[in-house]
Amino acid sequence: MKLQYQLNIAFTTLLIVIMSVTGYVIYSLILDLLIEDERRHLEQTGETLVSVLTDSYGTREEIQQTNEFLQDQDLHLFLYDRFQDTVLSSTMPDRIVDGFRQNNSFAENTENLWEFGNHNYVTSRIVFQPEGTGLELILLTPMNDLQAVQQDFVTRLLLVFLIGAIAAVLLSTFLTTKLVTPLTQLKWQLKKIEKRQFDDIERIKATGEIKEVEQSVYEMAEELRRYMHTQQTFFQNASHELKTPLMTIQGYAEGIRDHVFEEKDQEKGLEIMMAEVSRLKTIINEMILLAKLDSEPTAYESAEINIPILIDQVADRMLPLVSEKGIDFHQNVEVDSTLVADEEKLLRALLNLTINGIRHANSQVNLNVYKRNQMIVMTIEDDGEGIPEDLIPHIFHRFVKGKNGETGLGLAIARAIIEQSGGKIRLAKSEIGGAKFEVIFPD
Incomplete structure (x- = not known):
């Protein structure tokens, strides 16, 4: 698989994991936040109603006669007398009030969620002042409403995530293409080095570590070109250095064999042949030593x-x-x-x-x-x-x-x-x- 695809898959996978974890955390917290916010809203609304009732009616007996006023409120609420454990008034039908009393304890003021049927309700209790009246205003909001808000929020969040993911993938594709393209070009330059096409090598545009690699490859190619030229020159010079004494030895050897030289010249020829043999030996020994030095660290x-x-x-x-x-x-x-x-x-x-x-x-x-x-x-x-x-x-x-x-x-x-x-x-x-x-x- 190409590096570009690997980078895209890795980035997309990481993005999906991050978004999934983020979505799960938000989904888990949003309902609690909505419940807490709704409870504060109910409390503010309840305090306003209690204030109005207290100012308008004043006494306990007068407050107990506020059913008509409460019915006009577009709220789920109870007017509860905790001394008599009785619901004095409610904006809901009697059967629903009875259902709430069967499933929940009106006297228990620490419960924040009530059940009725298959539904849950967020509650808020506001005590009338002075507390000696024993009256409480209990307000409720169905959890279904909050869950609907939660689902709507999550839907929008998923839409934002989807748009962000598409944008991120497009950006990732652009960046990985920009990253991988120099590597691809560098690969073709290495192919040229492999084929020893040193004159066709081109510099590529890159940044960061890729630029450093490109510079190293270019320097390697130059060094390899120089090394190959040196090796070629070495063999040319070596053949020349070895050929000259060999030709001298061959010439004198053939002359002595064919009796071309006089006795005095023969002795001189033998001395020259010995000198050239010694020179050949020196050259060969030094060539062997140099080869060992270059190739055998154990030397x-x-x-x-x-x-x-x-x-x-x-x-x-x-x-x-x-x-x-x-x-x-x-x-x-x-x-x-x-x-x-x-x-x-x-x-x-x-x-x-x-x-x-x-x-x-x-x-x-x-x-x-x-x-x-x-x-x-x-x-x-x-x-x-x-x-x-x-x-x-x-x-x-x-x-x-x-x-x-x-x-x-x-x-x-x-x-x-x-x-x-x-x-x-x-x-x-x-x-x-x-x-x-x-x-x-x-x-």
Whole structure:
């Protein structure tokens, strides 16, 4: 079932439940309210009659002779003498008066509802003043009249509910359509992503959480497009990087087989073949390592690493290369703390970054470690020519090589290790003119 129909059904069901409960509560209370209101009305009417009778007739004997006056009132009432337990006058026939006396106690002044036949009556008793007269005026209203008012009120209430329900359902349909339409459009954009039609993806208009989902889908599509382009470039570069040494090896191997080279050239060819085999081995090993880093989280064995000791290990391993190239290597560690990562792999990442700096430096490489905003920051910078502008967006991609680069995998491996270790790596502006890499870990 479509989401729009589900939302409409859920909203309509909720509306019906609320209206049913509300209607039941109102239906239950309305009769009590009508009875109470009618009793107050009877009491006001009775007090007016009693006042008129008292003012006009005065004494008990005179009041007892007011039958003609009472008969003129369009009311159900009794003039009751509680001392003699006698109905002195009534606006109703004698048989009805007798019926009331058989079913109800006129002397009981706490009963608010009387019965006669199959009907109930709301009563109100007004005592003549002074109370020594013993006279009471008892007024009655049939419950049928109140129930008719109740039914009329409920009928109108149901009509209002029905109109409100229709309006609410129409509004619900409009709102759910407005809500679901962006989701439907988003579904078609996902279909385009599934078919890799990235150029046909369109932005959709939405608000709230749906807009956030749409933005995430769009960013995912862009990232997927970039990833697929990177993979395509990777395979192209990988095939190129592997093909070149293979062609060299093949050429020399065929020349040696066909005795094209002299003995001296054959030895030179064998040396070149060995160098290319070593280069191939390095490329393949780094490709395998990078694949494991990207796909096998179990390849990481996290442990607590002492940062000063880790930096000392980097410096010790760089000493021969620094001495060979005559580079000034400076290290400065301002923190004495630890971080949790795979020590061997993190050392590999820092070595890759440091070797890259030494390879491109003119005379100086700096390795600094310090704290900034509750973060541990490691920087490796050199005073070389820096990274060309066109390579900066792709510098951490596979087989992207700058001048004097080797396999083009070193920075990609460093990035994969650092990110899997919970850190971040980025390019920064160097103060000594060359390239500067920042490695950031939470403290």
